[in-house]
Amino acid sequence: MLRLILKKLGLLIPTFIGVTLVAFFSIRQLPGDPILLLAGERGVSPERYQELVERFGYDKSIWLQYLSYLGDLFQGNLGNSFVTKQPVLSEFLTLFPATVELSVCAIIFAVVIGLPAGIIAAVKRGKTLDHSVMTTALVGYSMPIFWWGPLLIILFSGFLGWTPVSGRISLMFWIEPVTGFMLIDTLLADEPGAFASAVSHLILPSIALGTIPLAVIARQTRSAMLEVLDEDYVRTARAKGLSNFRVVGVHALRNALIPVITIIGLQIGVLFAGAILTETIFSWPGIGKWMVDSIFRRDYPVVQGGLLLIAAIVMIVNLIVDLLYGLVNPKIRHTE
Amino acid sequence: MANVTQNSAPDTRFELIVNFWLHFRTNKGAVAALFFFLALVFIAVFAAFIAPHSPIEQYRDALLLPPAWTEGGNWSYVLGTDAVGRDILSRLIYGSQISLGIGVIVVSVALVVGVCLGLVAGTFRGWLETAIMRVMDIVLSFPSLLLALVLVAILGPSLLNAMIAIAIIQLPYYVRLTRASVISEMSREYVMAARVSGVGTVRLMFVTVLPNCMAPLIVQAALSFSTAILDAAALGFLGMGAQPPQPEWGTMLAEAREFILNAPWVMTFPGLAILTTVLAINLIGDGLRDALDPKLKRS
Numbered sequence: 001m002l003r004l005i006l007k008k009l010g011l012l013i014p015t016f017i018g019v020t021l022v023a024f025f026s027i028r029q030l031p032g033d034p035i036l037l038l039a040g041e042r043g044v045s046p047e048r049y050q051e052l053v054e055r056f057g058y059d060k061s062i063w064l065q066y067l068s069y070l071g072d073l074f075q076g077n078l079g080n081s082f083v084t085k086q087p088v089l090s091e092f093l094t095l096f097p098a099t100v101e102l103s104v105c106a107i108i109f110a111v112v113i114g115l116p117a118g119i120i121a122a123v124k125r126g127k128t129l130d131h132s133v134m135t136t137a138l139v140g141y142s143m144p145i146f147w148w149g150p151l152l153i154i155l156f157s158g159f160l161g162w163t164p165v166s167g168r169i170s171l172m173f174w175i176e177p178v179t180g181f182m183l184i185d186t187l188l189a190d191e192p193g194a195f196a197s198a199v200s201h202l203i204l205p206s207i208a209l210g211t212i213p214l215a216v217i218a219r220q221t222r223s224a225m226l227e228v229l230d231e232d233y234v235r236t237a238r239a240k241g242l243s244n245f246r247v248v249g250v251h252a253l254r255n256a257l258i259p260v261i262t263i264i265g266l267q268i269g270v271l272f273a274g275a276i277l278t279e280t281i282f283s284w285p286g287i288g289k290w291m292v293d294s295i296f297r298r299d300y301p302v303v304q305g306g307l308l309l310i311a312a313i314v315m316i317v318n319l320i321v322d323l324l325y326g327l328v329n330p331k332i333r334h335t336e
Numbered sequence: 337m338a339n340v341t342q343n344s345a346p347d348t349r350f351e352l353i354v355n356f357w358l359h360f361r362t363n364k365g366a367v368a369a370l371f372f373f374l375a376l377v378f379i380a381v382f383a384a385f386i387a388p389h390s391p392i393e394q395y396r397d398a399l400l401l402p403p404a405w406t407e408g409g410n411w412s413y414v415l416g417t418d419a420v421g422r423d424i425l426s427r428l429i430y431g432s433q434i435s436l437g438i439g440v441i442v443v444s445v446a447l448v449v450g451v452c453l454g455l456v457a458g459t460f461r462g463w464l465e466t467a468i469m470r471v472m473d474i475v476l477s478f479p480s481l482l483l484a485l486v487l488v489a490i491l492g493p494s495l496l497n498a499m500i501a502i503a504i505i506q507l508p509y510y511v512r513l514t515r516a517s518v519i520s521e522m523s524r525e526y527v528m529a530a531r532v533s534g535v536g537t538v539r540l541m542f543v544t545v546l547p548n549c550m551a552p553l554i555v556q557a558a559l560s561f562s563t564a565i566l567d568a569a570a571l572g573f574l575g576m577g578a579q580p581p582q583p584e585w586g587t588m589l590a591e592a593r594e595f596i597l598n599a600p601w602v603m604t605f606p607g608l609a610i611l612t613t614v615l616a617i618n619l620i621g622d623g624l625r626d627a628l629d630p631k632l633k634r635s
C-alpha cells in the first residue's frame with residue numbers, strides 16, 4: 001500500500017511541475033506592467049522603477065526568474081498581494097475555510113436529497129416516479145448556477161423575505177475568527193443569534209452550489225442501484241424473506257455506494273468551478289470570489305498563487321479518492 | 337474483391353443509420369429535445385426575419401417594461417425591455433445565434449485537435465504519448481472555469497477568446513477518449529490485417545482505426561456542446577465572455593443583476609433560454625449514448 005501511495009505521488013510530481021509552469025508563465029503573459037500596477041495611480045520615478053525591476057528580478061532571464069520562483073515556493077513564499085500587501089498564502093488560508101464550509105454544506109444538501117432520490121428511482125424503475133425524478137435530475141444537471149442563484153434570491157429573499165441576500169453573517173454580529181468556519185466560530189462564541197444568522201446565510205448558496213452535484217449523485221445512485229439489484233446476492237436476500245426495505249437499504253445500497261462515493265469525491269473540481277460563480281452571486285468571502293476579484297484587479301501574485309494552491313488541492317483530493325476507491329473496493333486492484 | 341467491399345459499404349452505412357434511428361426513436365425525451373433543438377437552429381438561422389426589433393436598438397421611451405401579459409406591458413415588446421430599453425425577445429432570438437455558434441465552434445475545435453492528439457498518442461505511444469497525456473493532466477488539474485477565466489484574462493475578454501479558452505479546457509476529455517479507444521482497437525485483427533497489407537501509418541490512423549472509435553466521441557461531443565454553452569454564458573456573466581452590447585445570454589444575465597429584485601423578468605428569460613437549450617442538448621446526448629453505445633448506458 002505504501003509503495004502504491006508513493007508511486008502515485010511520484011506520478012503527481014511532473015504534473016505539479018507543469019502546473020507551476022502554467023501558473024508562472026501564464027501570469028507573465030497578462031497585459032500590463034506589474035511594477036506600474038504595484039505603484040498604483042501615484043506612478044514611480046524612473047530611478048525607483050529601475051530599483052524595483054532589480055528587486056523583483058525582472059531584469060534577469062525568464063528561466064532564472066522561474067527558478068527563483070520555484071525556490072520561494074518551496075519555502076512557502078507565494079509573494080504578496082499587490083492590493084492588500086499581505087502574503088498570498090495567509091490570505092488564502094484566511095478565506096479557504098469559507099469556501100470549504102460552503103462546499104461541505106452544498107455536498108451535504110446534495111447527498112441528503114440526491115441519494116434517496118436515486119434509490120427511489122431505481123426501486124421504482126420505469127414507473128412515473130422514476131421518470132419524474134430523472135427528469136428533475138437532468139434539469140438540475142443542466143442548471144446554470146449564475147441564473148439559479150439569483151432566482152433563489154428573487155424567490156426566497158425578495159418575494160418571501162425568508163433569507164438574507166448575501167454575505168456570511170448579519171452585520172450585527174462580530175465573531176472572532178478562531179477556526180474560520182462561521183458555524184463553529186459562532187458556537188464557540190456562544191451566540192445563538194449569530195449561529196442562526198450564519199445558518200440562514202448558508203442556505204441559498206448551498207442550494208445553488210449543491211444542485212449540480214445533487215443531480216449527478218441522483219443519476220449515479222440510480223444506475224449503481226440498478227446494477228446491484230440484479231445481482232445474485234440480492235435475489236438470495238429476497239429469497240430468505242427479508243423485507244424489501246432491508247434488501248434495498250442494507251444489502252444493495254452498501255454495494256452501490258462505492259461508485260457513488262467516488263463520484264462525490266470527484267466532484268471537487270466541479271464544486272470549485274461552481275464556487276467561483278456562487279461566491280460571486282452571494283458575495284461570499286471565499287476563494288472563488290477572491291480569485292475573480294483578483295483577476296479583475298490584476299493582482300498577479302494572488303492569481304498565480306491561488307491558481308497553484310487550488311490545483312494542488314484538486315490533485316491531492318483526486319489522489320485520495322483514487323486510493324480510497326482501491327481500498328474500499330477489493331474488486332479493483334491497482335496494477336503495479 | 338476490393339470492388340465488392342466498396343459496393344457494400346454504403347449499404348452497411350445506411351443500415352447503421354437506420355438502426356441508430358430505430359434505437360434513438362424509442363427515447364421520447366430525446367426525440368422531443370431533438371425537435372426543440374431543430375427549432376432553435378431555425379430561429380438562429382432566420383433571426384433577422386423572426387425578431388420583431390433590433391437586438392441593440394435602445395427604445396428610450398420604454399425602459400424596463402414588464403412582459404406584455406402583465407400589468408403595464410406592451411405587446412410590441414412581448415417579453416419586456418431591459419434597463420436601456422432593448423427588446424428582450426429580440427435579444428434572446430439573436431442570442432441563440434451566439435450560443436449555438438459557440439457550441440459548434442468550441443466542439444469542432446476541441447474535437448479535431450483532441451482527436452488528432454489522441455490518435456498520435458495512441459498510435460505512436462512512447463515519449464510522445466507521455467508528453468501529450470501529461471499536458472492533458474495539467475489542464476485537468478485546474479477547475480475548468482478557473483482556468484478558462486485566467487486564459488481569457490490573458491488573451492483579453494472577448495467572445496472569440498472565451499471560445500478558445502473553453503476549447504482548451506475541453507481538450508483533455510477528447511484526447512483521453514480517443515487514446516483509450518485507439519489503444520484497444522490497435523490490438524484487433526482488422527488493424528493487423530491492414531498493417532500486413534501495407535497500409536501507411538496516417539491512413540491506418542484516420543481511415544482504419546478512427547471510424548471505429550467514433551461512438552464515444554459523438555456522445556462526448558453532444559455532452560460537451562452543452563457544457564460549452566454553459567461555460568461561455570458563465571464567462572459572459574462574469575464579464576469575461578461576450579462584451580455588451582452583444583446579446584449573449586450570459587452577458588444579458590450579468591447586465592440584469594442589478595435589477596433582480598425590482599425587474600425579475602430581465603433576469604428570468606435569458607436564464608430560461610440557457611436552461612432549456614442546455615437541457616435539450618443533454619437529453620439528445622443521453623439518447624445518443626443509449627443508441628450508439630450500449631456499453632456506456634447509464635440508465
